[in-house]
Amino acid sequence: MSRFLAMPTTRRHLLLALGALVVVVLVLENTSQFRNAQFAAMAYYAIAAGGLTILTGLNGQLSLGHGALMAVGAYTTALLLQEPDSALPLVLVLVLATVVTLVVGALVGVAAARLHGPYLAGATLALAVAIPGIPLYFSETLGGDQGLRVRMPDIPVWLDDAVYFVTGQGLTPTRFLAYLGWLGVIVVFVLLANLARSRVGRTWQAVRDDEVAAELAGIDLGRARVLAFVVSSGCAGLAGGLLALSTRLAAPSGFALTLSLLLLSAVVLGGLGSLTGALVGAALLAFLPQVVTGFGADLGLTDVQAAEIAPLIYGLVTVLVVLLAPAGLAGGLRKLIHWRRGT
């Protein structure tokens, strides 16, 4: 263990990523299609939450507009896939979705860098309200309230064959999406983890902790803030693209303010500033509603009652976590481990 910790950061992260890849393959190959679909959902939540936790936890900027940035990624993906036969390769489509969102994020970031605390929250809130209105206004090209259908291109034959050769199972679209999502999670998390431990990450933290001190140390506050916002938007864009592929639709109602708030609550629940925390929060978003509703139905509640119980439990979990583990679930767990080691 000590040898592992003593390794250079990048190498350690790459090794962790390799281990994660093995776990992902094992888990996805041995779970049902339905669980695969839930894991795909967890993947896009994790990417968005990962970007947000870096922005909020590391750089101290609060964004209520990440759901809207996901919409930018989702609509870009949908537009690029309107002609599934002549479309670009899927990976390229997702990269483009990331880049477009990054540009939008840069514009917002420039404005956001001048604002603090509640004002920044207000500005990003406006983003969350305004962006879902755009497809309604340009309903000819963006499909209005019904949104744009997203048809996933066929899985490349060589990939299907390769996976079949390795695992002995055909690659269903659901499992393909789950792989795509988790590959995205691994790539993004390695990049974010490296960034956070690099000079850039340290400047972000310095800006968060004390602006005056950071400025005296020669850090350009505005640049650091904009950069953090841009990186975080890129994550949201990729997550939005994956969401559009999973739900096969980009529609305004999927990107309402609640999505932004859910992401923020997932980040807080998992543990602010921690990528593990983002993963835990994403798992809660993807699995908790279905599990709780199923549990409620097993207890003999009516369908309406079972449907209403999920948000209630989510709220209770939030209250309990904030009370009992103020550093989030991941932080609380880490504390518990340290405490047990200490005694």
Place this chain on the structure above:
Amino acid sequence: MKRWIPGTALLVAISVTAACGAGGREEDEPAGSTVGITETSIKIGGHFPLTGVAAPGYSEIPSGHKAYYDYVNAQGGINGRKIEFLVKDDAYNPTNTSQVTNELVLNDEIFAMVGGLGTPTHGAVVDYLNDAKVPDLFVSSGSLQWGDFPKEKPFTFGWQPDYEIEGKIIGDWVKDNMPDAKVGLFLQDDDFGRDGEKGVRRYLEDQIVAVAKYSPGNTDVAPQMAQLQAAGVDLVLGFNVPSYTALSQLVSLRIGFKPKWFYSNVGSDPALVGSLLARFSEGAVTDGASMLDGVMTTEYLPGVDAPDDPWTRLWQKVWDEHGADGELTNYRVYGMSQAYTFVQALQAAGENPTRESIVAAIEKSGASFEGPGLAPFRYTKDSHLGISGLSVLEIQKGVGKALTPVLVTDLGDAPIEEDDSAARDAPPENGLPNVKPAQ
């Protein structure tokens, strides 16, 4: 570092070998899929808004389904199979619809989707259901896309009259009976409003003086009402959902706009609109239902305002015996009527239904199903559209008074004809349909 490489390699190797060992690829199943069917049960499901803004009214539809299936099951089920109906909440959000449909198809392994509700919501899953070859029966929405494209969507069937024929019948009636009216359209900005407008314009192109659209979710309709008022409209045709019926009534009351109103069937349930009026006006309107006196609308099912209709009597009996809490409402009648059609389809599919055979059976004999609908279904190989007609009525004290006999038509140029034949039938004595297997 060196110690880690072999360790990781070993893990990879284990995972690969553990998952390997499958033989050749499976052959296609020969006789059709029987997922969700056992000797004694058949599992189906649907997505409905049980929570959120669309829940009032619509959340009652699945309770109607359930009551009728319980009624059927209490009489031994269909061919010895009891019907199990799973309901999932999508809160009218397409992202959720996608997730709960995954759950229904992949986790609960339903035989068919029945009655999935909403145009944007169901639109998110219709391609998926057809790709997965899951019968997608009787979508609770009148969009043309469920029925007009049987080649691309062979497993999807509409059920209620589509919005285009409703628009045609409304347009034709207005042209004949109110030829001098200055018509304004109040439309939901999606397939609902678009298809309706298409039908209306076929007859009223010259009479329409203004078109106002709203986006669902934006609850301020004052600009739209002011626009219609400024254009001198004296007859508003509304293709909108119930909450916007209430909103348009309240706003026009406030700005002194007093046209004649004609709402499509979707937005005109007097009981629901009345309760919404009371809620939106924060108690200022107490007798909401009477605000709709003189409002015109259409009808394709006998509702709770006709308690002596033989179908309503059956629904009342089913609800009294097997219903959940609450009264029988028009939404529950809608759910039970859909459930009745599903039971007919199941009977038509024979002793051993498969996903493919139930689709073929509806295409073959669906047009002859006798049910509560006032007009026959249009199901054939070339059309998966539902009920083919409706009648125009005027609401007085919460009760609909028919102004026309049942008017039947189809898309495009198809003429509008009077046809009461399907409206005069009554349910069989035991309340179960009796459809012969389609061979």
